[in-house]
Amino acid sequence: MKKLIDKLEKETVLSKDEYKYLIENFTPELSEYLFEKSREVRHKYYGHDIYIRGLIEFTNFCKNDCLYCGIRCSNRNVQRYRLTEEDILSCCKNGHELGFRTFVLQGGEDPYFTCERMTGLIQKIKHSFPECALTLSVGEKSTEEYQAYFDAGADRYLLRHETANDCHYRMIHPESMSPENRKRCLYDLKRIGFQTGCGFMVGSPFQTAENLAEDMLFIKELQPQMVGIGPFIPQHDTPFADKKSGTLELTLFMLGLLRLTLPNVLLPSTTALGTIHPKGRELGILAGANVVMPNLSPVAVRNKYLLYDNKICTGDEAAECKNCMQLRMRSIGYNVVVSRGDYKEKCTTEENHNEI
Numbered sequence: 001m002k003k004l005i006d007k008l009e010k011e012t013v014l015s016k017d018e019y020k021y022l023i024e025n026f027t028p029e030l031s032e033y034l035f036e037k038s039r040e041v042r043h044k045y046y047g048h049d050i051y052i053r054g055l056i057e058f059t060n061f062c063k064n065d066c067l068y069c070g071i072r073c074s075n076r077n078v079q080r081y082r083l084t085e086e087d088i089l090s091c092c093k094n095g096h097e098l099g100f101r102t103f104v105l106q107g108g109e110d111p112y113f114t115c116e117r118m119t120g121l122i123q124k125i126k127h128s129f130p131e132c133a134l135t136l137s138v139g140e141k142s143t144e145e146y147q148a149y150f151d152a153g154a155d156r157y158l159l160r161h162e163t164a165n166d167c168h169y170r171m172i173h174p175e176s177m178s179p180e181n182r183k184r185c186l187y188d189l190k191r192i193g194f195q196t197g198c199g200f201m202v203g204s205p206f207q208t209a210e211n212l213a214e215d216m217l218f219i220k221e222l223q224p225q226m227v228g229i230g231p232f233i234p235q236h237d238t239p240f241a242d243k244k245s246g247t248l249e250l251t252l253f254m255l256g257l258l259r260l261t262l263p264n265v266l267l268p269s270t271t272a273l274g275t276i277h278p279k280g281r282e283l284g285i286l287a288g289a290n291v292v293m294p295n296l297s298p299v300a301v302r303n304k305y306l307l308y309d310n311k312i313c314t315g316d317e318a319a320e321c322k323n324c325m326q327l328r329m330r331s332i333g334y335n336v337v338v339s340r341g342d343y344k345e346k347c348t349t350e351e352n353h354n355e356i
């Protein structure tokens with residue numbers, strides 16, 4: 001199996017059967033072998049820098065009904081909220097003072113945020129913080145709407161493809177959603193010029209090793225600048241309440257494979273990973289990730305954006321989250337830096353010494 005890892009390192013892609021074989025048969029020893037290589041590649045592009053993104057969960061209203069998601073529209077036990085423009089700008093201001101240079105606006109697909117409201121908001125944020133990057137994560141929109149967001153100044157867009165396998169996609173989404181549209185959105189976003197992120201949950205219900213291998217090939221074809229993955233974690237008010245969480249070991253192994261498949265990709269070590277294991281985010285970095293996304297949302301709404309059970313950091317102020325993250329990263333020899341943290345096209349050994 002080490003030979004397959006060596007081949008992936010050299011050729012940056014494997015066949016579907018080879019990925020599947022690794023995913024089905026990996027051992028702790030093989031994982032260590034993979035992580036040594038994935039860290040080496042990560043250091044080649046990004047040194048020991050950790051890019052930090054300020055996550056603003058600005059609305060938990062959603063018109064969709066994804067079967068795995070705690071804020072799906074048919075969950076009547078969610079107290080719904082949406083932040084005002086002033087709230088959002090004040091989160092950005094707070095984040096900016098703390099050293100954040102990327103803001104991520106994430107929310108459900110909330111019809112209140114029309115194209116006009118979104119573009120107005122994007123322009124205000126970019127006008128107030130011109131040196132900062134703005135990432136959006138607000139779901140599936142029309143080509144025209146994505147173009148309008150881009151023209152208004154948004155830099156990046158995160159839209160996990162969730163699963164590249166169409167049958168699997170239909171098993172975890174309502175009939176109103178289609179894998180074709182999800183993929184159409186991703187290709188639109190790339191063509192328009194966004195730094196684009198796709199991704200998937202590890203261990204989502206009905207997922208097979210073959211599905212994960214298909215995810216790797218889809219990602220290789222799309223060539224996104226970012227890939228967001230984290231373990232699936234059940235939420236008690238969803239149809240998947242009784243399903244098992246994805247495992248730490250498989251999530252880390254997938255992070256390692258992703259780093260070798262897309263050497264310069266921006267790869268977050270996610271909150272979900274930190275939720276299933278106390279050192280999950282540190283281990284994610286040691287498996288090849290290079291981005292963390294602490295929360296900047298006001299504490300008053302933190303416990304209402306609950307996609308899954310036992311989410312961490314729901315009671316902390318932004319400053320506490322940032323400090324905690326900085327200490328965690330230092331403890332494993334990495335530095336959280338003040339930077340927009342853009343995707344690097346080319347390999348550079350230069351590190352950013354502007355630690356937060």
Ligand code: SAM
Nearest residue numbers: 068069107108109137138139160232233307308
């Ligand atoms: N509405 C936007 C979208 O669809 O891209 C952004 C918000 S959505 C809640 C963000 C991501 O959360 C999803 O892409 C999904 O992968 C993840 N997610 C939702 N429910 C989850 C769960 N139970 N466990 C882990 N991740 C989950």
Ligand code: FES
Nearest residue numbers: 062066069072108
């Ligand atoms: Fe819309 Fe989860 S169902 S954000």
